[in-house]
Amino acid sequence: MSTTPRRETLEKLTPVLTKRWLSPDAWRIDVYEQLDGYAALRKALAVHPDDLIQLIKDSGLRGRGGAGFPTGLKWGFIPQNDGRPHYLVVNADEGEPGTCKDLPLMTHDPHSLVEGVIIAAYAIRANRAFIYIRGEAVHAARRLRNAVQEAYRAGYLGRNILGSGFDLDLVVHSGAGAYICGEETALLDSLEGFRGQPRLRPPFPATHGLYASPTVVNNVGTIASVPYIVLGGAAWWKSMGTEKSSGPMIYSLSGRIVHPGQYECSMGITLRELIELAGGMQPGHNLRFWTPGGSSTPMLTADHLDVPLDFEGVAAAGSILGTTATQIFSDQDCPVYATYRWLEFYHHESCGKCTPCREGNYWMVRTYRRILAGQGTYEDLDTLLDTCDNILGRSFCGLGDGATSSVTSSLKYFKQDYLDYIEGRKPPKLSEKTLVGAH
């Protein structure tokens, strides 16, 4: 039932960050070293830190955590010779629904992240770095802690690394099950031992981050890209992707395709091509809606099969590249129910700090339960949009904004599905017992 992709589609595959996953023991330092491991570190320590920042700027690398901020620019914001400690914090709190690329990277190639951390810390002149890893990611953390121990023993971490005079301590810090800690300022508060709630910005972490000191917060994929850019150079990196969105990207495909999985491709590949790589849609399933980058990105439809999946292309189509968590749903899935389940998530994960997000998600969940139980009204649809209007741009951080994405986009593309529940053409999906508190 799986179809073979065409040659021109196969050529969009760019195995770079994922390549070592094929070597089952690449998580061990000796195997990693045989596969170019820690060669980039030796190379990096031989040049001035400013040259590394310039190299990353030249590569056009943009953050892999969702926002796509230019990484070199972020590093360049760190004030130098300011007499304060600098910190590098890796955001490994992967949890955006649909996203599943950082866990395999840390599990199967943890040293690439460790090596990236050492190079990045050297570039921004940080002597302490932290990897804040999602608590539930226990196996990835097992491998990562093992890798850090191995790196200390080999002299890649600690005092006077490889005789360079550069010192770095790296701590792997497990979270405790709060999605909001993927928001960078909430992550910093959590790392300081507080509830993970976002901070007011400005000031930005570049000047007042961890312990109110200059801090770079980067995603796992961003930092793991660094050793490859140091080795292969900026021009090679830019040979992949597009002018504004350079490099390879790990697209995580899930849902109604024949072969869900991780596909590292040149940025700008389309969903049509990704589905082709994934062996096509499952028999009996036709594409109906999908997320380009997790549940916080507005859903798209079968009309968007040829949108280039890079930062600019997805934005032009009315959504966000996000984490390239490509969740694929078919005509057998209900966009109203999908949105309801995502809202349960945002309601559960709202940190409670700001009213629009805390209250808005609470009430939207109840409105959805009513609609899905066949007791919705036309006014409910207005209430949903009104609530989104009060959350979007008025909540404290991106979690609230993200919660509105699936609501507004599903109403934009699939209003008829809502009306079918309200007007009784579609059987209720939830029973009466779920309706407590809905009225």
Place this chain on the structure above:
Amino acid sequence: MTETQLNGSSGPGPVPAQRGGTTRAADLAAKLTDRAREIIARYPADRSRSALLPLLHLVQSEEGYVSPAGIEFCAQMLGLNKAQVGAVASFYTMYKRRPTGDWLVSVCTNTMCNVLGGQQVYDALSEHLGIGHEETTPDGKITLEHAECLAACDYGPVMTVNYDFFDQVDPDTAVALVNELRAGNRPKPSRGGRLCTLKEISVQLAGFPDPRPEAVADGVPGEPTLRGLRLAQQHGISVAGFDPNTPITASGSGAPAAEAAGAAANTPASDRKPAGDAAKPQEQALKEAK
């Protein structure tokens, strides 16, 4: 604090005698102080509060949940008061506030796993075990919860036991799995390390390495993880032009287009919004939905 007070706040339901509900902070201190000091030493000297999350994992490794005594112990170690610690402990889902089973069974019911059958898996387990969300079987063995996205969507529907993955489960395999757990066996996860109890995994969450080298070695990547790589391998696809000896040039040309685009997409917060403006596509989606 009296033992009655400690018991009184550990929540409803029977508390089996062996589970630490009456352990005093002093007992915990006797057992955990050395490890707690090791944790605190990981952070800058004047920033000991950073040790709070790992310390809470540590007390959970002793008691199976975060008890009032555990909170008191953390407060003593860090020079905080119990309210400060309690406010943090109650914020995070992984800190359990009631005695929890040896096996925490979490079923993903977020959208993707849900439509692929995760809800049926959860419902079947709930019925089979006779317990609901965050409840524990009377023998104290299994605690059930429905979880939000566990970051393994390409293996959906997934469930975890003490956070190690069981992939592509269905109601039958899930029920068989919990039956094995109740029979005293430790079934092997699909990809992760071999199972350990909730108390044992909490030691690792506190930042200590897994004492079992074989568990670190466990976990060959599954086919979905490797799918794109296998395709590339089968068809001889690799990225051309990679030369690890490419010199790092001091004066590069920059990437002005990428930099300008990335900066424009992340403009600093305006006066309207404290933590950054909403993305334009989200504003656009709202406008077009109206």
